[in-house]
Amino acid sequence: MEMLVDLHTHTISSGHAYSTLSENALAASRRGLKLLGMTDHGPSMLGAPSLYHFGNLAILPAELYGVAILPGVEANIISHEGELDVPLDYLGRLKLVLAGLHENCYPGGTVEQNTQAYIRAMENPFTDMMVHPGRPEFELDLEKIAYKSAQLKVPVEINNSSLSSGKKTTQDNCHRFANYVAKYKGPVILGSDAHYWDRVGVFSRSLELIQEAGIREDQIFNTSPERVLDYLAARRKKRFNIQTA
Ligand SMILES: [Zn+2]
Ligand SMILES: [Zn+2]
Secondary structure (H helix, E strand, O other), X not given: OOOOEEOOEOOHHHOOOOOOHHHHHHHHHXXXXXXXXXXXXXXXXXXXXXXXHHHOHHHOOOEEOOEEEEEXXXXXXXXXXXXXXXXXXXXXXXXXXXXXXXXXXXXXXXXXXXXXXXXXXXXXXXXXXXXXXXXXXXXXXXXXXXHHHHHHOOOEEEEHHHHHOOOHHHHHHHHHHHHHHHHHOOOEEXXXXXXXXXXXXXXXXHHHHHHHHOOOHHHEHHHOHHHHHHHHHHHHHHHHHHHHO
16 A cells, blocks of 8 residues: 555644654655645644744645645644634635644543544534544544544544554554444544654554554545545535535
8 A cells, every 4th residue: 555645744833843844845755755734733732833823834835845735733622512723714724624632722521522522623614634533631432433434524543653652542542443444434544643754654553553453445545645635625615615605
């Protein structure tokens, strides 16, 4: 399986990541990627960029070292209702919107509250993809998330950094989630979640996991930049229809 897309990477703008966009793009190019997401953390995370960062992304080149660049955000879910920490007028201008739960940004809650928050964010037409459901900080109903992802056709991530963390709960969660993805046959995206250039496009642990779980190749977005771009364009068209209705 040829992996051509990594949509989840961070730059120095995130505050706790250590490479520039140019360094990440060069690494992506050397790994043979064709499409790279630049998804720095939303403003409610400690050290993350302000909204000014997200308002100025249009100055970036569309391509670096032969790799197409999608500037976006990894937005933080900040409430049980699944609200994000980036206002709609900013989200509407971004080329890629990932969303997930992070410590110090989300208040925490019961499994039901956490799952509701995650699914509400997934239902938001301004969200493109959901990240790292396997992280252990906030317990989620992983079966419900895999089922909803298949229904809504919104990809949920198998996060390579989570799998590399060495924490048993995280590994178990990721394995259970992958089994549910195989069962409900929803779309899936593998993300490196690189916070340094040497991790960009590294999917070794996630690839092992999807093979073990029996997730089919046609469920995986990373093999086709065209499929990702078509999906993102369709999401934006749907939003436009909602905004003008
Ligand atoms: Zn994250
Ligand atoms: Zn991330």
